[in-house]
Amino acid sequence: MKIDTTLPARKYKLYATWKRDMETMNLPFPRDWSHTDFKLPQNWREIALKKMDEVVNKFRSVKLFLDICVKCGACTDKCPFFLGTLDPNNMPVARQDLFRSVYKRYFTLTGKIFRGLVGAEELTEETVELWYTYFYQCSQCRRCSVFCPYGIDTAEIMIAAREVLTAIGLSPRSLTEAIAKCETIGNHMGIPPAALLSAVEFAEEEIKEETGISIKVPINKKGAEVLYIPPSADFFGGPHWGTLKGVIKMFHQIGLDYTISTYASEGGNFGTWLGYEHMKKINRKIVEEARRLGVKWILGGECGHMWRVIHAFMDTMNGPLDFLEEPVSPITGTKFKHAASTKTVHICEFTADLIKNGKLKLNxxxxxxxxxxxxxxxxxxxxxxxxxxxxxxxxxxxxxxxxxxxxxxxxxxxxxxxxxxxxxxxxxxxxxxxxxxxxxxxxxxxxxxxxxxxxxxxxxxxxxxxxxxxxxxxxxxxxxxxxxxxxx
Amino acid sequence: MDVLLFIIGSITPYIAFFVLILGLIYRVARWLSIPVPIRFPVAPAPITYTGVLKRMSIDLFAFGSLIKGNKKLWLGGYAFHIALAVTLISHIINVYFHNLWEVIGYGWYEAVLYSGFFFLAALSFLLVRRIVLPNVRYISKISDYLILILLFAIVFLGVYMRSFGLVDVSSVSNYMYSLLTFNPIPPPSNIWFLTHYVLAQILFIYVPFSKVSHLIGWMLSTTRNMRNITRWRRHVNPWDYPVEVLTWEEYYEKFKDELESIGPGGERR
Missing domain, CATH: 3.40.50 (Rossmann fold)
Incomplete structure (x- = not known):
């Protein structure tokens, strides 16, 4: 496999977080900085190493993955960012190595003694620049992990590594802008309640024009059976719009007693990509809203990383959700046993069950x-x-x-x-x-x-x-x- | 010379052995001491323990994940590990259960020599590959080459000794037995054997401190050994901490007019 050692992808850097968002989110070292001038705090190295020590001792997977990689190279040609750029630092193992080499230098015996011989390297400002560049060229999609003989998952190492970057005041605007909006307004898009209502009304009008059927979508309805959480993009239009309308039409046909929420109008969770704290914060609102509205269970819309959080993290970080009931489809009577604890069902699971039981009238x-x-x-x-x-x-x-x-x-x-x-x-x-x-x-x-x-x-x-x-x-x-x- | 022989025959073997065992135990204990805060297997993942056992068995016995993405590497890596297993097993038989060959058949004893050639071929493949392929060369550290060279040297010496009958197996066997009883006799003072032997001791010591610890570590890989049941059984994070969020009441105050325009209390039925 060819590589391009001039590091052609090094020029792609996400823009820096606004100072005001850092303040809103209580991120460390709020300041005006840019992707070309980090303005690192004085004791950044100390902070970074302390945080690194913390994360490798908080996630067994991270320490294990840093320790056991044998550099076989099976993952090297599996990352789309490498295939597209041929930049060797975008090979999953090399991406991990940017973190691993520092871990080895400061936290392993062989690294402390043998240094470069075992690939241990000092933590320098250049390292940080490479970190910020390449750790944010990973979409955490886990494709590399599928092909790794030990299942080493770059995504989990990136989750830890980004915590370290955040600790020294480095996080990209593409995440924090959305997170700040979500934590203060209710969703990543920054759609306030009235605008959300307009979007819903607009969808209702379009459906009426197309089918002649009047539908009224319940919002913040207490005591509904199901809380439906879509990604906020669905209210925004564009390629998402058809999904919102489709779901509204489907719910109408089956007569589902549901509600959407303006407070928890975001299924998506950009916090996932920044770190544990903000992932938990954004997800927490869904749980609190389900409790406040007194619904029986939650139905989640078409969103990818939202489902990463709901499936793998929600019950752990914001559970137990024992105030909800084990999800049962009110239309087919199917018990969604696989969601017995999280009480949250994926819209595709729900719809597939409806179709399987012949409950949808489809053409x-x-x-x-x-x-x-x-x-x-x-x-x-x-x-x-x-x-x-x-x-x-x-x-x-x-x-x-x-x-x-x-x-x-x-x-x-x-x-x-x-x-x-x-x-x-x-x-x-x-x-x-x-x-x-x-x-x-x-x-x-x-x-x-x-x-x-x-x-x-x-x-x-x-x-x-x-x-x-x-x-x-x-x-x-x-x-x-x-x-x-x-x-x- | 006698002092040196005493050291590498009666002292360092114990050090090497105990560093290997205790080192690996320490490594595993260290990994196990760190919590698994999230249940995050790579899907599609099994939901039963039997399923996990099956998934991991395929990874162990067939290198199932590796074959999905890189057939050549799979072949080389698999050949290497099979040869390694054959070599280790036949060493144990040779040294401690020599009479077993009569049961197994001396034909197998002869065959083991050929597995040594096979071993060298696999090692050469891995080494050449590491040097020749630009992507693998980029991720290789000096230690990655050294471990292959060390293994190559050990195996080469072993094969060389066997091929030319340079060492008396029964005298090695007697010596190794004496180690077991903590009353070691001097090892055969054969330069081929001693070099082979010292390098093997270095390997033993190296294992727990290096990537070779994957020999146990792979079992702890959370993306492979966990069941995909996170929505069904709650997984607890021991270091979870509370967070503050914008409450509904605060949100309501902030957007009171807008929410009331939706309906009383923000409700639209």
């Missing part, structure tokens, strides 16, 4: 203009293992469904390359390079509709399709469900 011909292919998002595929449900739904709501190349599909999927905080204008050049193999795969299928179950996917692929002149519509699985729903 798949409504999607006949589309040849549909499905993009596995990294989180549903590699955190939840939610691979069959969306496919089952798609095969039932449209007639022309095609699969992508198996090398970039299912658990081997190449992600949208925009997760992990990379969805920012300044990284577009990098992302376009990284996504290329996936775009080629989509092209080969001849599809004209790319179905996703993640808001970041939808936003990113819309951009990519435009750039690569790909004649394809990007939308949600539930947009197609919505098209096929027969309302009468």
């Amino acid at each position: 798949p011909d409504a999607n006949n203009q589309y040849i549909v292919t499905y993009h596995d998002s990294c989180n549903p595929a590699r955190v939840l293992g939610l691979i069959e449900e969306p496919r089952y739904i798609l095969k039932n709501v449209c007639r022309n469904y095609v699969e992508l190349d198996p090398n970039v599909n299912r658990e081997k999927t190449i992600c949208c390359c925009a997760g992990g905080g990379l969805l920012a204008d300044e990284t577009i050049e990098l992302r376009l390079k990284a996504i290329r193999p996936k775009i080629e795969a989509i092209k080969r299928t001849g599809a004209n509709f790319l179905a996703c179950i993640c808001a970041v996917d939808k936003a990113a692929f819309t951009e990519y399709a435009e750039h690569y002149k790909l004649p394809i519509t990007v939308g949600g699985v539930h947009e197609l469900v919505g098209n096929a729903i027969v309302l009468d």
Whole structure:
């Protein structure tokens, strides 16, 4: 495998957090700084090493993964950011090594004695610059982990490494801007309650125009059976809009007693990519809102990293959710036993169950203009293992469904390359390079509709399709469900 | 010479052995002392213990994850580990259960020599690959080459001794037995054997402090050994800490007018 040792990706850096957001979020060392001038605090090295010591002793996986990597190279050609740039520091193992070499130098016996011989290196300002650059060129998609003989997961090392960067006052605007909005307004997009109402009303009007059916979406309704949490992007329009409408139509057809919330109007969780504290904070509002509204259980919308948090972290960090009930579909009576503790069901699980039990009135011909292919998002595929449900739904709501190349599909999927905080204008050049193999795969299928179950996917692929002149519509699985729903 | 022979025959073998065992125990204890705050297996992951056992067995016995992405490396790595296993087992038989060959058949005893050649070929492949492939060379540290060279030297000396009958197996066996009883006799003062032997001791000492600790570490890999049941059974994080969030009451105060425009108390039914 060729590499380009001039480090061509080193120039792609996310922009610095605004001082005001750092203050809002109580981040360390609020100051005016930029991606080219870090203005590190005086004792940054001391702080960084202290934090490093803390994180490797907080996450067994991180210490283990730093210790046992044998540098076999199996992961080297699995990262889309490496494939797109040939920058060797984007090989998963080399990305980890930027962190590992410092860990070795200060926290292992061999590193302290043998130094460079075992790859141990001093922590310098240049190291920090490389950290900020390459740790934020990882979308934490976990593709490398699939192919690692020991399952070493760069994502988990990045979670720890970013905690260290945050501790010395380095975090990107692409994350903190959204997190600050979420923690003060209620969602990443910064949509206040009245605007959210307008969006919902607008969707209702459109549905009325299209079908003649009047629907009223419940908001902040106490005592509803189900709290529906979509990513806030769904209220925003664009490629997400069809999903919101589709879900509203579906809920109307089955007569679900549900509510959305303005307070917990964000399923997504950009805190995930910054660190434990802010992930927990953003997620906490969903739990508090479910408690306040007195719902029985929670239904989560089409969003990738939101589901990483709900599936893997929510119960642990904000549970137990014993004030809720074990989810039962009020329409089919199916008990969602796999969600017995978290009491949160994925919309695709819910819909697939409805279809399986024949409870949805569907006309798949409504999607006949589309040849549909499905993009596995990294989180549903590699955190939840939610691979069959969306496919089952798609095969039932449209007639022309095609699969992508198996090398970039299912658990081997190449992600949208925009997760992990990379969805920012300044990284577009990098992302376009990284996504290329996936775009080629989509092209080969001849599809004209790319179905996703993640808001970041939808936003990113819309951009990519435009750039690569790909004649394809990007939308949600539930947009197609919505098209096929027969309302009468 | 006698002093040196005494040291490498009667002292360092014990040091090497105990560093290996205690070092590995320390390593595992250290890993185990760190909590697993999150349940985060890489999906699709099994939901039963049997499933986990199956998943990890495939990884152990067939290098299942490796073969998915790199067939050549799989072949080289697998050949290397098989040869290593054969060599270790046949050494134990040779030294401590020599009569077992009569049961197994001396044909196998002969075959082990060929596994040594096989071992050298696999090691050469791994070493050449590390030097030749630019991506692997980039991630290789000096220690990554040294461990392969060390192994190569040990195996080469072993194969060389066997091929030319340079060492008397029964005298090695007697010596190794004497180590067990903590009453060591001097080792055969054969330069080939002694070099082979000292290098092996260095390897023993190196294992727990290096990446070779993956031989046990892989079992603790949380992305592989956990069940995908996080929504079903609550996983507890021992160092979890409380966070402050914007409460509904604060939120309501902040957006009172807007919320009331949605409906009384912000409710729309």
